[in-house]
Amino acid sequence: MQKAIIKIRITAYVLLYSAIVSAQEPQLSQFYASPVFTNPAFAGSERKLRIVGSVRNQYTALKNSFKTSVFSIDGYSQKFNGGLGLLACFDVAGDGLLRTINLSGIYSYNMSVNRDWSVNASLQGSIIQRSYDATKLRFGDQLNEFAGYTGLPSGDLKNMNVQGRVFSNFSSGFLAYSDNFYGGIAVHNLFEPNQSLMDNNYNNSQVLLRRRYTVHSGLNLYLSRSRYKIDKMILSPNILFMQQQSFYQVNLGMYFKNKALTIGSWLRQTSRNSDAIIILVGLKLPAFRVGYSYDATISKSRTSMGGSHELSMAFQIKINTKTPIHRSKYIKCPDL
Numbered sequence: 001m002q003k004a005i006i007k008i009r010i011t012a013y014v015l016l017y018s019a020i021v022s023a024q025e026p027q028l029s030q031f032y033a034s035p036v037f038t039n040p041a042f043a044g045s046e047r048k049l050r051i052v053g054s055v056r057n058q059y060t061a062l063k064n065s066f067k068t069s070v071f072s073i074d075g076y077s078q079k080f081n082g083g084l085g086l087l088a089c090f091d092v093a094g095d096g097l098l099r100t101i102n103l104s105g106i107y108s109y110n111m112s113v114n115r116d117w118s119v120n121a122s123l124q125g126s127i128i129q130r131s132y133d134a135t136k137l138r139f140g141d142q143l144n145e146f147a148g149y150t151g152l153p154s155g156d157l158k159n160m161n162v163q164g165r166v167f168s169n170f171s172s173g174f175l176a177y178s179d180n181f182y183g184g185i186a187v188h189n190l191f192e193p194n195q196s197l198m199d200n201n202y203n204n205s206q207v208l209l210r211r212r213y214t215v216h217s218g219l220n221l222y223l224s225r226s227r228y229k230i231d232k233m234i235l236s237p238n239i240l241f242m243q244q245q246s247f248y249q250v251n252l253g254m255y256f257k258n259k260a261l262t263i264g265s266w267l268r269q270t271s272r273n274s275d276a277i278i279i280l281v282g283l284k285l286p287a288f289r290v291g292y293s294y295d296a297t298i299s300k301s302r303t304s305m306g307g308s309h310e311l312s313m314a315f316q317i318k319i320n321t322k323t324p325i326h327r328s329k330y331i332k333c334p335d336l
Contacts, residue, residue: 025188025209025212025244026056026066026068026070026089026091026100027068027242028054028056028068028070028310029056029251029266029268029278029280029293029295029308029310030054030280030291030293030310030312030336031216031240031251032333032334032335032336033052033054033282033291033312033314033335033336034052034054034070034072034312035052035335036052036072036074036085036087036106037054037070037072037087037089038186038214038216038240039122039173039175039184039185039186039214039216040085040087040104040106040108040122040123040124040171040172040173040186041108041120041121041122041173041174041175041184041186042074042083042108042120042173042175042184042331043074043082043083043084043085043106043107043108043120043122044074044075044076044077044082044083044084044085044108044110044120045076045083045108045120045175045177045331046076046316046331046335047076047319048075048076048316048317048318048319049073049074049075049316049317049318049319050072050073050074050075050314050315050316050317051072051073051314051315051316051317052070052071052072052073052312052313052314053069053070053071053312053313053314054068054069054070054071054310054311054312054313055067055068055069055070055310055311055312056068056069056070056308056309056310057308057309057310058295058308059297059305059306059307059308060306060307060308060309061304061305061306061307062304062305062306064093064097066091066092066093067091067092067093068089068090068091068092069089069090069091070087070088070089070090071087071088071089072085072086072087072088073085073086074086074106075319076110076319080107080109081109081110082107082108082109082110082120083106083107083108083110083120083122084106084107084108085104085105085106085107085108086103086104086105086106087102087103087104087105087106087124087126088101088102088103088104089101089102089104090102097132097133097137098130098131098132099129099130099131099132099133099164100128100129100130101128101129102126102127102128102169103126103127103128104124104125104126104127104171105124105125105126106122106123106124107122107123108120108121108122108173108175109121109122116178116179117176117177117178118176118177118178118331119174119175119176119177120173120174120175120176120184121172121173121174121175122172122173122174122175123170123171123172124170124171124172124173125168125169125170126168126169126170126171127166127167127168127169128166128167128168128169128193128195129164129165129166130164130165130195130197131164131165131197132164132197164197165194165195165196165197167193167194167195168193169188169189169190169191169193169209170189170190170191171186171187171188171189171190172186172187172190173185173186173187174186175331177331177332177333179220179332180219180220180221180332181217181218181219181220182217182218182220182331182332182333183215183216183217183218184214184215184216184217185213185214185215186213186214187211187212187213187214188211188212188214189209189210189211189212190211192208192209192210192211193208193209194206194207194208194209195207195208195209210244210245211244212242212243212244213241213242213243213244214240214241214242215240215241215242216238216239216240216241217238217239218236218237218238218239218333218334219236219237220234220236220332220333221234221235221236221237222234223235232257233257233258233259234255234256234257234334235254235255235256235257236254236255236256236257236333236334237253237254238251238252238253238254238255238266238334239251239252246271247270247271248270248271249268249269249270249271249275250268250269250270251266251267251268251278252266252267252269253265253266253267253278254266255280255334255336257334260283260284260285261281261282261283261284262280262281262282262283262284262291262334262336263280263281263282264278264279264280264281264282264293264334264336265277265278265279265280266278266280268295272299273299273300274298274299275297275298275299276295276296276297276298276299276307276308277295277296277298278293278294278295278296279293279294279296280292280293280336281293282312282336284335284336286316287315287316287317287318288313288314288315288316289312289313289314289316289335289336290311290312290313290314291311291312291313291336292309292310292311292312293309293310294307294308294309294310295307295308295309295310312336314335
């Protein structure tokens, strides 16, 4: 009986924590490896057809860890004078108890300010489905003092939407860049949609997906000269700041690129503590790149939660255009 009660508490914690705490939206440590996930204004920024996949296993010491997969495809369209993109995100929490599927379409308008500076402004529309596996829930009226869990239907489910919830969401982003600097702002969940899994007729059933702000920027410091970008040695300090309600985090660190090899390191500081040291290594070829990063948890929960693994891969296909594109329209920032 005691074990059943403990299981109920754990299950309820996972469900409610994932549904209510706004700071638990999926995130990636390799924030430039999947750029349109970080800021939709990156769509079409490479002037190539870009296909990206990222997978993340967060807090590996937990039996029911968070698993996130992100896939995107984007490219530049001269007809629309900007980038077009599609983004899919799959997030699983609590050993499959809570699942979120996010499908998005993105348009990013490009404008040259002068021969050195360009800006992108974007809009992203999404359809999100949040669902849970009711078979993994245990309620008090399913327990018997002598037999334990009975397996009988629970009356507590009558106020819950067993099919989950499907809702629309909108985001926007802005990006400015030159040969040596890049920076942007993204605002996700513009209209703060209701993501509650409770039935619409149930009192106080709204759980809003709060607005999330992202600010990021970086510099390119060229340590060597070469005619070709791939051969340049670059040191790139970076900062990324995210805030959602009272929760915030800051990633502060840098990339070092030498020909095909990229390495990087960051400190992630949250509103509660110094959370993790992130180490990245990547290999970039003309049409393919792969990156791996590890988050070494340094907070007090490091022994109980463990670290996080993340793998990214991308393919880039050159698009032949009839008219030349001014070189300042190409963003020059690390993409791992």
